[in-house]
Amino acid sequence: MDQPTSDKQKRFLFEQADIRGEVVQLENTFQAAVSGRGFPERIELLLGEFLAAASLLASTLKFEGILSIQARGEGIVKLLVAECTNQKELRAVVRLEEDADTSNLSGLSFKELIGSNGVISIIIEPQDGERYQGIVPVEYPTLAACLEHYFFQSEQLNTKLWFAADKHRCAGLLIQALPKQLNASSDTNEEYWETVVHLASTVKDVELLELGQDQLLYRLFNEFEVRTFDSTSVSFNCNCSKERSANALISLGEKDVFDLLDEQETITIDCQFCLSHYEFTRDDAKILFNKEKHTLH
Ligand SMILES: [Zn+2]
16 A cells, blocks of 8 residues: 555546546645644534635646635624635635634534525636636535535536545545546546546545545546556645735724734734734834835844
């Protein structure tokens, strides 16, 4: 048995049909996103699914930019965001309902955690170019089913997703029917699709989490010719900076900031994604509000 593949994503194609796939397994990235946050275990597992999903979906980014998956609702999970850059750098943030009873979340589905009026937004922000946003209501119990619905609705692409997460790792598998390219007839493509989905559905959580990626693909699809590509590394990385977190102070307003600084020496802004602390002194605030022409450091 080969080693589990950690923090890697692998692309694959079915040679005889217009179907593509991606598999991702995350360990260090996942741990970096959950450690020190004190989330209940069920929330960690859901966050793991989001990380895997962001990584899988970002595989279609053909430019410099960020793909984010955001879920909002009125339940225990108010907001969950996972972002992935074209460099395969992931980060995530979760905001839970204050004072929520989180002692017994283990049996709750994604839909139940998000609560009423839940929506998922898929946002693509190219570094140069227009921002794209697609929205789908949370109508299905799992993240996978909601995203499958999103792809079908927004891109008319048949897509199937599987996610798994435990305390140590999270993982995801994506299978997508591409617009017809090969000489294969539509009927043949359709037949392949049904079989490939059927085979992929046999994947067990422990296999998705623990098998090496080549071994996993062989285990699932050995009756087909599958072309695999070199895997890409995925990592946790937050692009926050003191300058960016200063926006929070600017939106607080000049008066409130200086009032606060009369009471305390510095104002600390924490990055919600990576828990970095940024301290702002009175001198920093003067620069921010253009009282003095210098740069922050
Ligand atoms: Zn950060």
